Amino acid sequence: MQVPHSNPFQIRSFASGPAAIPAEVLAEVRRDLADWSGSGLSILELPFAGAEFTEIQDEAETDLRLLLGLPPHFRVLFLQGGASAHFSLVPLNLLSEGDVASYVETGYWSARAVSQARRVCAVHIAARGQRAIPPFDTWRVANGAGYCHITTNEAADGLQFHDVPELNGVPLVADMTADLLTRPVDFARYGLVYASAQKNLGTAGLTVVIVRDDLLGHARPGTPAPFDYALQVKERSRVNTPPMFAIYLMGRMLKWLQRLGGLAAVAERNLRKSSRLYDAIESSEFYVCPIPRRDRSNVNVCFRLPTASLTTEFLEAARSRGLLHLSGHHSVGGIRASLYNAVPEEAVELLAGFMDEFARACRKRV
Incomplete structure (x- = not known):
């Protein structure tokens, strides 16, 4: 049901996603939809391989790295499929056939990640919490696990990791869809992070993947080229046409975050x-x-x-x-x-x- 236009109160959205976008960013988008940078072209009409969009994408990556304090041995990918696609794509890229991954199940979205990972790899539950983060000393990561996966913020349940444990060399993988860019992150604690954009980075259609160099190059045979992380690193997220408008909007959101401090x-x-x-x-x-x-x-x-x-x-x-x-x-x-x-x-x-x-x-x- 739509809210009547005669509503005397200012409309405020508390949506889980796509989420609110700042008024000043929306104003920039309206301008660029009609005429991007005085070119006479809409932002929607730029060719993805052209110099104009290359500059937009490169600047967005630079700003993301600066805001996150991202170390140089991490790669940034701008991909598609939403975080839900990467529930399966993470094990396809990080594990060989027969390898096991550990998962910490703390709510709706981590359970979804577990169910999808089980389609392509052996899943071991390291810990499970019922409306609470299980104490770190109760976690039992599988011997030889290729990684341990967490969901840093359970958006459906309302709980969040405010710290993460040391895992004795096992890479920590995190779905940060709900809280990437809401606080500083120590990437020394992580091996791979992925996040859909529609919470804090703009609009649906873009998934940011941040992956440590040593975890690349292990995609299983048969992994579709657009979802092979190492191949996308090599091609600078352009194995296929990237989600251009979502990347552009993310860039505007990153500038806004910089202005906030x-x-x-x-x-x-x-x-x-x-x-x-x-x-x-x-x-x-x-x-x-x-x-x-x-x-x-x-x-x-x-x-x-x-x-x-x-x-x-x-x-x-x-x-x-x-x-x-x-x-x-x-x-x-x-x-x-x-x-x-x-x-x-x-x-x-x-x-x-x-x-x-x-x-x-x-x-x-x-």
Whole structure:
């Protein structure tokens, strides 16, 4: 159901993806859709092998490396398929036939990664958590594992790794779709990271893969050329036509992040946003967050109301205020507010105020 245009409240999106895009970036996109850099061409009309798009892609990679502090022995790939495709492509690129990989299962998306990896390799569950990150000393990584996989932020469940363990030489592989670029990352702790772009990097269609040099060159025979990481490194992500508009938009988002002050400043901003909502939950004695405080996500705040009917009422009332896309993931239910980088603090303050008001109104009816 669409929100009526007559809604007196400013529209705010808390969608899990595609997520909000900053107004100033949208303004740049509107300009470049009509005329890119005074060329008379739309950004959609540039040839992918031409000098213009090569410059766009190279600058985006440079800015990504600078923001992440990426060491030189990591390669950056701009690929397609979404993170879900790479659930299978990671083992196809990193493991030989018969090799085993360990996985840590902490929620909906890590379970999806496990199910898809099992199609192409032997999967060993190193640890499993139920609405919590399993303590590192309980992890049992398989002997000879080619890698150990985690999902750093479970967007459906609302929990996040705030640290990662040392794995005694086993490469750590991470799906960072929900939290790449929301905070600084120590890439010395990782072997490979992948992330879909529609959370913090712009729009759907692009998957960023960041891979350490020593893990390249092991793709199994039969791996499709566009998904052979080593081949794509050699061809600079151009074995096939890359997702050009998504790469362009990512570049605009990276410039915006630089103007915000980089990832340390972004992390502080995101912590303020999530803390404001968690404070509203804790002080209400009405809402409940099932995730332990130490494991709560700073980008996906998930909580529940006392009854299903109140949840429906909450969503309808929020929508009438212009607070959109707050339904929990279909596998979990409840409420989910996704606070990706482009969600402004003002929007979070509006949501927190609405939550306080709604809880007070419900208590008066009891």
